[in-house]
Amino acid sequence: MNAMVKRRVHVAAAAIISADGREVLIARRPSNVDHGGLWEFPGGKLAPYETGLGGLRRELHEELGVEIQRAQPLIRIHHEYPDKHILLDVWQVHDFSGEPFGREGQAVRWVPMDELVNYPFPAANLPILRAVMLPTEYLITGEEEDEARFATRLERALVEDGVRLVQLRAKALDEAAYRERAQAALSLCREHGARLLLNGEPELLEAIDADGIQLTSERLMQLERRPIAEGKWLSASTHDRRQLDHAGRLGCDFVTLSPLRTTPSHPDVAPVGWHDFQQLVERAAMPVFALGGMTRHDANHARAVGAQGVASIRDFWK
Numbered sequence: 044m045n046a047m048v049k050r051r052v053h054v055a056a057a058a059i060i061s062a063d064g065r066e067v068l069i070a071r072r073p074s075n076v077d078h079g080g081l082w083e084f085p086g087g088k089l090a091p092y093e094t095g096l097g098g099l100r101r102e103l104h105e106e107l108g109v110e111i112q113r114a115q116p117l118i119r120i121h122h123e124y125p126d127k128h129i130l131l132d133v134w135q136v137h138d139f140s141g142e143p144f145g146r147e148g149q150a151v152r153w154v155p156m157d158e159l160v161n162y163p164f165p166a167a168n169l170p171i172l173r174a175v176m177l178p179t180e181y182l183i184t185g186e187e188e189d190e191a192r193f194a195t196r197l198e199r200a201l202v203e204d205g206v207r208l209v210q211l212r213a214k215a216l217d218e219a220a221y222r223e224r225a226q227a228a229l230s231l232c233r234e235h236g237a238r239l240l241l242n243g244e245p246e247l248l249e250a251i252d253a254d255g256i257q258l259t260s261e262r263l264m265q266l267e268r269r270p271i272a273e274g275k276w277l278s279a280s281t282h283d284r285r286q287l288d289h290a291g292r293l294g295c296d297f298v299t300l301s302p303l304r305t306t307p308s309h310p311d312v313a314p315v316g317w318h319d320f321q322q323l324v325e326r327a328a329m330p331v332f333a334l335g336g337m338t339r340h341d342a343n344h345a346r347a348v349g350a351q352g353v354a355s356i357r358d359f360w361k
């Protein structure tokens with residue numbers, strides 16, 4: 044059989060965010076093109092001489108009549124369509140001038156983040172939706188014996204650091220104590236508009252109505268199917284390509300990849316380093332948080348190499 048050579052298409056697209064940070068702009072593809080009638084993030088194919096951001100500037104001007112003032116990389120996705128291999132280079136645009144409208148006659152709409160899931164998008168877009176909905180910082184709770192002190196620390200991070208995504212990690216607690224802490228953490232997270240993932244077995248969600256589960260890498264590798272409903276968030280701890288690939292097959296919504304740097308807690312584990320991290324993230328099927336010796340000051344660099352952001356215990360757990 045003749046090997047069919049697929050076209051490679053490089054596309055730049057934008058998640059344009061409203062001034063209050065709550066809404067994102069989407070557009071409907073005309074019915075007579077590829078993926079017609081589906082919603083998309085505005086953008087289009089790059090000319091051979093264009094950079095991602097350069098092409099995006101042109102596309103947003105052509106399609107919406109807006110000029111980008113400031114943009115940050117959000118996520119890069121490789122996706123195989125039956126007829127082509129596509130690289131979607133997605134940027135988050137917070138600052139722009141002009142009032143967006145469909146210059147090519149396409150419908151354009153501001154949509155609240157949590158309603159994005161109700162719109163049909165092309166198959167490649169799932170990781171983009173997740174990346175748009177996730178913050179750049181992921182707090183992992185540290186050890187704490189006293190419940191009152193635990194609550195004080197968590198509340199400080201939610202209020203002062205503005206943390207919006209939390210993983211409850213408490214390996215030292217027995218099951219009953221973990222559940223009690225999880226209920227307390229859930230109330231605090233709800234109160235401050237943050238999501239809470241429980242580090243442990245998927246069954247925990249039957250007792251505690253948290254937002255999702257963080258699997259250990261060991262548990263991840265034992266599973267053959269996504270263990271929780273689509274409406275909940277599934278994350279996993281990963282350390283290498285094999286685990287990242289498996290997380291993608293399982294339909295994880297995001298993952299942590301560690302250790303980026305050597306840390307005091309794992310002095311003997313070889314660090315991944317930014318170079319390998321970038322290569323691993325480039326092929327990952329979901330947003331990836333860098334973990335291991337990270338602080339908020341690393342978030343910009345992490346984003347620049349394709350990560351969703353940083354996960355950390357030390358930087359948020361004070």
Ligand SMILES: Nc1nc2c([nH]c(=O)n2[C@H]2C[C@H](O)[C@@H](COP(=O)(O)OP(=O)(O)OP(=O)(O)O)O2)c(=O)[nH]1
Pocket residue numbers: 054055056076077078082083084085086087088089102129131165166167168
């Ligand atoms: N803009 C955009 N394209 C997407 C998204 N998701 C997705 O799979 N695609 C695919 C659909 C198309 O095959 C390709 C984008 O091409 P396009 O039709 O927008 O290209 P263009 O604006 O340069 O238009 P054209 O002049 O080439 O027709 O990427 C998305 O969210 N936004």
Ligand SMILES: [Mg+2]
Pocket residue numbers: 085086087088106
């Ligand atoms: Mg287009």
